[in-house]
Amino acid sequence: MAQEYKLKGVTSLDLKPGDKQEVEVEGLEAKVLLLNAAGTVQAIGPRCTHYGAPLVKGILGTNGKLTCPWHGACFNAKTGDIEDAPALNALPVFKTTQRDGAVYITGDAETIKSGNRKPTFKCSTAGASQPDKVVVVGGGSGALGVTEGLREGGFTGQITVISNEGYLPIDRPKLSKALLTDLKKLQWRDEEWYKTTANIDIVQDEVTGVDFAAKTVATKSGANIAYTKLVLSTGGTPRLLPLQGFKVLGNIFTLRNVHDVNKIVAAIGEQKGKKIVIIGSSFIGMEIAVCTSGGNDVSVVGMEKAPLERVLGEKVGNIIRKNVEAKGVKFYMSAGVDKAEPSGSDPSNVGYVILKDGTKLDADIVILGVGVAPATEYLKDNSVVRLESDGSLKTDEAFAVVGLKDVYALGDIATYPYHGPGGEGKYVRIEHWNVAQNAGRTAARHINSPHLKPEFFTPVFWSALGAQLRYCGNTQANGWDDVVMQGNPDEGKWIAYYTKGDTVVAMASMGADPAMAQSAQRMQLHKMPSKKDFEGGLDILSLGPPQ
The missing domain is CATH 3.50.50.60 (FAD/NAD(P)-binding domain)
Structure with a gap:
């Protein structure tokens, strides 16, 4: 049942478009996000419904779009509806009222506490002779x-x-x-x-x-x-390796679904100290390396000069490598794989991975991360x-x-x-x-609504690589010719802007939230600053909400 609740410490609704603040709700162990969404002041759920990121740290454009600082989920701050993935539930919206030097919201207590609005649909096809x-x-x-x-x-x-x-x-x-x-x-x-x-x-x-x-x-x-x-x-x-031993030996895995993970977890077992060789320095391979590194002997074999070089470039790839090496992971880069061989004690399972330069890696388990078709x-x-x-x-x-x-x-x-x-x-x-x-x-x-023109959305991804990597944009279309670095990788806080000519086509960051959310909104609106701006030291978060 909806009723009125007072917002703690809030005396007025004097917020400029794009302004927001997280506030407590008196009488409930809950908070809401008070904001001005394109001229409409109201309260909404305070956390992203994907992984719970605090939306007060997100980006609220003057167009009323609110982007999560972690993974790029976007909400319509006026309605709470989802604009972009990966959130599936919408945000609840609460009416605000100002009187006698205080601000109140109206809503159901459970909805305010959950900060979450599960969708309700009208799905009945009754009476339709030939439903779609x-x-x-x-x-x-x-x-x-x-x-x-x-x-x-x-x-x-x-x-x-x-x-x-x-x-x-x-x-x-x-x-x-x-x-x-x-x-x-x-x-x-x-x-x-x-x-x-x-x-x-x-x-x-x-x-x-x-x-x-x-x-x-x-x-x-x-x-x-x-x-x-x-x-x-x-x-x-998942792609396989058409090399000697890889098609016949056991304990060689790909990772795509829950069944694959069950097999990998069973092979690793509870006892630590397994020798795990990961072939491929892609995002899948690097993430597996990080999450299996605790107590195991993990090695990554990659054909590139640096991990993730194809997507992030050599300089950023080596920053990531340093983070992952701090977890105890060893790297064999610019390396080709020759074959897999069984162990002496168990000829049915992999025992070694042999590289083309003759390097022999002990392997209780091999996980392939060499891409998908x-x-x-x-x-x-x-x-x-x-x-x-x-x-x-x-x-x-x-x-x-x-x-x-x-x-x-x-x-x-x-x-x-x-x-x-x-x-x-x-x-x-x-x-x-x-x-x-x-x-x-x-x-x-x-x-x-086939008559509506499709809206462009900015590609976003994230990865757990010793620290959380954020990325938006795309370099596949026409590539990039330079990278502008800001921040200090040694402190774990940096942003890399990938440029083609004077155009910023993508960005990656660690420890710099919500720079990715700001960039994703600006790329969608085609209002991203130029390469020269960032070379001049421009802080993208100093720009305020995209207009």
């Missing part, structure tokens, strides 16, 4: 974005998600960052939510083909599922669809597949035109959790 039916292939981040976006936007037709993973959609980043296996902690929503709240059918099966003319999807169990709109979001397939095997023999050279599907800005009617592609399997700074509409394929989920939300808006 969206079929989503894949149960990952893209599926989360499109299904929740559809229902939030008022879609009342049938939604079916077909997933071969054996569980409900999960928070996949926690797999490599924490080797988490508990489905209760991984699954975003429980089965009852899908059945009752969202009226979404989850089918545990594997898609084997699509008849685009008949608008049906065939599955391994023999089912043929009809659709009016089809969303393909099957993610990536678009998981589109079920389309390779389809005469109607055209796959790109890497196996992905080419889409437009709404993530509708080019050349196919009523079909969308999301996430790791989508190559789409990039209109961010320096992008110039060039086609890119970005393997980020946030990109897949935001692509799903974009596709959902297009399905619900």
